[in-house]
Amino acid sequence: MRVRTLGDTGPTVSAVGLGAMSMSGAYGPADREESVATVRAALDAGVTLVDTGDFYGMGHNELLLSEALRGRDRDGYLLSVKFGQQVGPGMRFAGQDSRPASVRNFLSYSLTRLGVDHVDIYRPARLDRSVPIEDTIGAIKEMIDAGYVRYVGLSEVDAETVRRAHAVHPVADLQIEYSLLSRAVEADVLPTLRELGIGLTAYGVLGRGLLSGNWVPGRADDPRNHSPRFSAENASHNLALVEALRRVADAKGCTVAQLAIAWVAAQDPSIVPLVGARTRQRLGEALPALDVELSAGDLEEIEAAVPKGAARGDRYPAAFMSSLGVGN
Numbered sequence: 001m002r003v004r005t006l007g008d009t010g011p012t013v014s015a016v017g018l019g020a021m022s023m024s025g026a027y028g029p030a031d032r033e034e035s036v037a038t039v040r041a042a043l044d045a046g047v048t049l050v051d052t053g054d055f056y057g058m059g060h061n062e063l064l065l066s067e068a069l070r071g072r073d074r075d076g077y078l079l080s081v082k083f084g085q086q087v088g089p090g091m092r093f094a095g096q097d098s099r100p101a102s103v104r105n106f107l108s109y110s111l112t113r114l115g116v117d118h119v120d121i122y123r124p125a126r127l128d129r130s131v132p133i134e135d136t137i138g139a140i141k142e143m144i145d146a147g148y149v150r151y152v153g154l155s156e157v158d159a160e161t162v163r164r165a166h167a168v169h170p171v172a173d174l175q176i177e178y179s180l181l182s183r184a185v186e187a188d189v190l191p192t193l194r195e196l197g198i199g200l201t202a203y204g205v206l207g208r209g210l211l212s213g214n215w216v217p218g219r220a221d222d223p224r225n226h227s228p229r230f231s232a233e234n235a236s237h238n239l240a241l242v243e244a245l246r247r248v249a250d251a252k253g254c255t256v257a258q259l260a261i262a263w264v265a266a267q268d269p270s271i272v273p274l275v276g277a278r279t280r281q282r283l284g285e286a287l288p289a290l291d292v293e294l295s296a297g298d299l300e301e302i303e304a305a306v307p308k309g310a311a312r313g314d315r316y317p318a319a320f321m322s323s324l325g326v327g328n
Helices: 032-044 060-069 100-114 133-145 159-168 189-196 207-212 232-252 256-266 280-291 296-305
Strands: 003-005 012-014 017-019 049-053 078-083 085-088 092-096 119-124 149-155 171-177 199-203 271-275
Touching (some): 032 060, 049 060, 049 199, 060 100, 078 100, 078 149, 100 119, 100 133, 119 171, 133 159, 159 171, 207 232, 207 256, 232 296, 256 280
Parallel strands (some): 017 049, 078 119, 119 149, 149 171, 171 199, 199 271
Antiparallel strands (some): 003 012, 085 092
């Protein structure tokens, strides 16, 4: 397994990480036994970075990871945990809580559910506009000083917020959506990360399945039906982009998904793509992306197939777009 370092001050991790959100119902029911087996298979393959959130399945995800990680060397993997997203009954999102007292409270719950004595990277899931980011990062710094956290992370914030947070304590990485279909980070955020020596962990590298080469419309119970990018009026256009990318992938001798992952990794040596596999099969299909080498000519062909801004539809429903630091 190749490795990458998250920025100048962050940890060294596997060149691809495992995002565990889909194991807790985000895209429909998931098989718990298969999810546990997938986490263990990822670790066996050399994946060392595992990403979760305390609100994924309202604690379900952390408890699942606790089971999957039981008996493993704690120094053999790194846990990235997001906190602060408020969710009511019926999975109704209710804002963000990043007050310092809440930071400590959320961390206590996560440590207990995960069954560990520390979290490696701790990050607010979204910006809480009612709390100065300096206060939130200061609270995480206190937990670092106390030994309960190793690194500060951020998620879905703009370049200005990154600078303010980094001035309080060095930030290891920003977790943000980045794929061929979502490239807003390239304008201001990515240059700022490079300037400050901060890594990027990219989620949504397969566009929530659009770039997997496997998604087909029409499933009535698919939660992605609520996403503008998957709507009936946009899906056919976006799937045409995937078919254009497939032709490039076929010429390279890889799958569309592998090409999409390799493209993200090729944008900067401090970017670590997160693969949201919830089965061993999907994990096995994704990991060979690390062996896909992209030349300048390959990158030009990919750009021609899926030009920047070519995707139609927002990456989140309208109600969630305002909580993001950057757009699509």
